[in-house]
Amino acid sequence: xxxxxxxxxxxxxxxxxxxxxxxxxxxxxxxxxxxxxxxxxxxxxxxxxxxxxxxxxxxxxxxxxxxxxxxxxxxxxxxxxxxxxxxxxxxxxxxxxxxxxxxxxxxxxxxxxxxxxxxxxxxxxxxxxxxxxxxxxxxxxxxxxxxxxxxxxxxxxxxxxxxxxxxxxxxxxxxxxxxxxxxxxxxxxxxxxxxxxxxxxxxxxxxxxxxxxxxxxxxxxxxxxxxxxxxxxxxxxxxxxxxxxxxxxxxxxxxxxxxxxxxxxxxxxxxxxxxxxxxxxxxxxxxxxxxxxxxxxxxxxxxxxxxxxxxxxxxxxxxxxxxxxxxxxxxxxxxxxxxxxxxxxxxxxxxxxxxxxxxxxxxxxxxxxxxxxxxxxxxxxxxxxxxxxxxxxxxxxxxxxxxxxxxxxxxxxxxxxxxxxxxxxxxxxxxxxxxxxxxxxxxxxxxxxxxxxxxxxxxxxxxxxxxxxxxxxxxxxxxxxxxxxxxxxxxxxxxxxxxxxxxxxxxxxxxxxxxxxxxxxxxxxxxxxxxx
Numbered sequence: 001x002x003x004x005x006x007x008x009x010x011x012x013x014x015x016x017x018x019x020x021x022x023x024x025x026x027x028x029x030x031x032x033x034x035x036x037x038x039x040x041x042x043x044x045x046x047x048x049x050x051x052x053x054x055x056x057x058x059x060x061x062x063x064x065x066x067x068x069x070x071x072x073x074x075x076x077x078x079x080x081x082x083x084x085x086x087x088x089x090x091x092x093x094x095x096x097x098x099x100x101x102x103x104x105x106x107x108x109x110x111x112x113x114x115x116x117x118x119x120x121x122x123x124x125x126x127x128x129x130x131x132x133x134x135x136x137x138x139x140x141x142x143x144x145x146x147x148x149x150x151x152x153x154x155x156x157x158x159x160x161x162x163x164x165x166x167x168x169x170x171x172x173x174x175x176x177x178x179x180x181x182x183x184x185x186x187x188x189x190x191x192x193x194x195x196x197x198x199x200x201x202x203x204x205x206x207x208x209x210x211x212x213x214x215x216x217x218x219x220x221x222x223x224x225x226x227x228x229x230x231x232x233x234x235x236x237x238x239x240x241x242x243x244x245x246x247x248x249x250x251x252x253x254x255x256x257x258x259x260x261x262x263x264x265x266x267x268x269x270x271x272x273x274x275x276x277x278x279x280x281x282x283x284x285x286x287x288x289x290x291x292x293x294x295x296x297x298x299x300x301x302x303x304x305x306x307x308x309x310x311x312x313x314x315x316x317x318x319x320x321x322x323x324x325x326x327x328x329x330x331x332x333x334x335x336x337x338x339x340x341x342x343x344x345x346x347x348x349x350x351x352x353x354x355x356x357x358x359x360x361x362x363x364x365x366x367x368x369x370x371x372x373x374x375x376x377x378x379x380x381x382x383x384x385x386x387x388x389x390x391x392x393x394x395x396x397x398x399x400x401x402x403x404x405x406x407x408x409x410x411x412x413x414x415x416x417x418x419x420x421x422x423x424x425x426x427x428x429x430x431x432x433x434x435x436x437x438x439x440x441x442x443x444x445x446x447x448x449x450x451x452x453x454x455x456x457x458x459x460x461x462x463x464x465x466x467x468x469x470x471x472x473x474x475x476x477x478x479x480x481x482x483x484x485x486x487x488x489x490x491x492x493x494x495x496x497x498x499x500x501x502x503x504x505x506x507x508x509x510x511x512x513x514x515x516x517x518x519x520x521x522x523x524x525x526x527x528x529x530x531x532x
Contacts, residue, residue, distance in 0.1 A: 057392050058367055059227075059330040060148075060236045061220075061317060064110065065310065066103065066160060066245040067350060069339035070096065070359040072265040073244075073300075078307035081315040086334050090365025091408055095377045097461065099422050101338035101350045101357040103245075104163040106380055108134050110337065111143040113384030113399030115421065118524055122425035122456075129425065130164030142398065144384040145175030148236045151393050156180070156223045159216050159240030160187060169196055180219050182242070187212055190248050190306075208252045213241045213306070217313035221320040228324040234391070241313065243306040250305030259304035264296050264342040269491040272345045277498035279470050279480040281455050282345065289346035296343045303340075331366035331390055335383070345492070353422045353459040353468050354492050370410040377463065378404055379420045381528070400528035417529060421520035422459040460517045466492065467513040483510060 068075055076083045098106045100116040108114075108121040116122045120137040123129035134140065145155045157173075158180040165171070169183035179198055186193040190213070191206040204210040220239050227235045242248055250257055264270070271293065272278075275286045282289075314334070321327040337360070341347035344356045351357060362378065364386075365371075381401030388395045389403035406412045459468040468482040483496040483506055496502045497510070520528065 057153075057234045058390060059234045059321075059326055060153075060333070060387055060390060061224075061321070061330055062236070062238045062333045062387065063314060063317075063335070064107075064159075064238065064240045065334070065336045065361075066240070066242050067303075067338060067340045068244055068307075068336035068361060069342075069356055070336075070361050071339060071356045072267055072342060072344070073303065073340065074265070075304075075307055075361070078259070078304050079311035079314070081311050082334065085315065085318045086332050086365045087363045089371055090332070090363050091369050091371065091410070092373045093362040093364075093378050093404075093407075094373050094375050096335075096360050096362035097358050097377070097379050097420060097422075098336075098338040098360045099358070099379050099381070099420055100424055101352070101360075101422070102424065103160075103337055104129055104131070104134070105424075106337040107162055108139055109380045110335075110383050111145070112139055113144070113381050113395065113401045114142075115381055115400045115520075115523070115528060116423055117421075117521060118398075118400060122423060124163040126425075131162040131168070132164055134162055140173045140175070142396075143173070143175050144387050145173075145236065145238070147175075147388055147393050147396070148391055149175050149177065151391065152233060153391065154178075154227055154230070154233055154235040156220075156235070156237040157240070158219045158223075158237070159212075160242050161240070169194065169201060170199060172196070172199055178223060180216075182212075187242050188245055188248060190242070190251075211251045211309065212248075213243055213309040213313055214251065216241050217309075217316050220313075221316055224317070224320040224324060224326065228326065234329075236387070236391070239313075239317070241310060243310050244303035246299050246302065248306045249302050251309040254305050254308045257305045257308060259301050262301055262304060264300040267344060267491060269344045269493055271343050272493065275346070277493075277495040278345070279455075279482065281470070281480075286346055289348070292346070292348050293343065296348060299348070300342050329367060331364065331369070333383070333387070334361065334363045336360040347454075351424050351454050353424070353457055353461070353466065355466075355486075355490070358422055358461065364404070364408060369408045372410055374407050374410070376404075376407055376412075376416045377418060377420065378407075379417075397525050400523065400525060402529040419460055419462040419516065419520070421517060421523075422457075422461055423521070424454070424457055426454060426456040458517060458521055460513045460520070462513075465509070465513065467510065467517070469514070469517070481510070483513075 076087070099109065100106055100122055102124060104124045105116045105121045108119040109116060112119055119134060119139050121129050121134050127133065145157070149155045154177045155175060156178040157176045159182060161181045165181065166184045172179050179196060181196045183194040183196045183201055190211050192204065193212060194201045194203050204215065216239060220237060223237055271290060275283045318327065321330050338350045339357045339359050340350050341352060341356045345354060379401060381399065382404050383401065385395035385399045385401050386404040389405045395403060455470050457468055457470045459466060464486055466484045466486060470480045481497050484492045484494070485496065496506050
């Protein structure tokens with residue numbers, strides 16, 4: 001059977017499953033001032049006396065997408081099967097955030113359950129970022145996979161790891177029974193990349209069957225099927241495709257999809273006309289950023305098209321779980337490392353403390369999960385303790401987050417976090433990825449470099465406000481502040497601190513938020529997860 005026949009067969013099986021689950025879904029459908037601790041989780045699955053998982057310990061499949069935002073991108077339109085199979089049967093967290101919204105710091109937090117100031121990773125490279133900083137700080141030894149493997153889980157990683165890992169492409173991080181990590185940046189393009197397959201570098205080509213999302217899907221399905229041979233031992237697999245990160249194009253079979261001529265969503269802050277209330281760095285670079293409209297249009301089309309293969313991947317994974325009899329004992333998590341800007345405030349890329357960057361999808365389905373939505377404020381440091389809690393493993397005290405297990409049945413009524421710190425260390429333009437601009441673009445790579453960089457900041461996000469303190473040597477040590485009322489100004493168009501009158505009117509609130517920001521910037525462990 002040639003690759004065209006294989007792809008046709010795969011599409012046919014996929015849409016049979018889509019029609020089946022969509023039909024089923026349609027049929028089924030006819031704070032106090034004092035700091036208080038967040039609640040304890042319900043009793044987890046038991047651990048046996050020898051420290052191995054008990055008979056009720058579930059499998060865990062964690063699908064982590066790359067640069068998928070929650071705010072503007074209509075991603076469910078491109079993933080109808082995933083919506084029916086995971087979102088509609090699970091719990092969707094509508095207030096889910098990435099405290100350091102760029103790839104490497106976000107993934108470091110996801111793996112360890114820690115804020116960036118405790119992982120040491122606040123950008124994608126250099127002294128404050130990247131795989132080397134993460135590893136030198138002990139991050140790999142603190143990863144959630146290490147704890148799960150020690151408790152008897154079979155563990156597999158497949159896909160994108162941490163920025164900088166390409167410098168040590170044969171390295172095998174601890175905690176993984178099987179490892180298939182992307183070993184170079186060509187993974188972003190989808191072809192011609194190498195995978196470190198359990199210590200051996202394997203080169204992939206440029207044929208349709210080499211498309212990286214499909215390869216990741218095949219390896220995940222194979223792992224699930226082989227895990228069935230040891231049915232008494234649960235498994236954890238972390239599945240991390242590069243979709244929809246630029247410049248990944250749709251799979252060849254999805255050429256000519258319905259988003260080929262689409263435009264990015266026109267939110268009220270799309271290429272914001274008046275930047276006079278914004279920090280100096282954004283005002284100064286506004287003209288260059290205004291030239292990126294064609295870039296964001298091209299990017300949006302690729303992003304939506306690349307999600308079609310992700311949808312098929314998730315359907316294949318669920319199908320494998322069902323065929324092996326594992327679906328009813330498997331928790332599935334679907335999430336993203338950070339959000340994305342497609343022209344909001346004239347921005348491309350991510351990193352900014354605004355809603356488009358920091359809001360991320362998070363859906364959890366499986367045994368013990370009540371379908372529906374949840375509006376508690378959750379952050380990426382919560383994800384690792386949640387995975388451990390689900391597996392019956394006590395989260396270690398160094399984790400800054402708190403398990404979301406009490407929220408999964410929809411019954412929780414007690415105290416919960418009402419703020420978090422967002423933080424970023426500047427200096428991540430292009431993330432080390434070479435980019436050749438399509439000829440129709442009317443700007444240079446230099447303009448794109450300017451458009452993708454922002455200064456360092458720390459910010460306090462509450463349920464009602466966003467307060468930002470900008471600083472950084474890369475911009476001459478210049479500092480500025482922003483304050484937004486999210487109830488009246490959800491698109492952050494009006495900085496309340498842009499005028500003398502606004503600064504006077506909000507002086508007391510700013511003082512309170514600055515003090516809280518100081519506290520969170522030095523927090524560690526349980527003190528990071530206090531409700532205020």
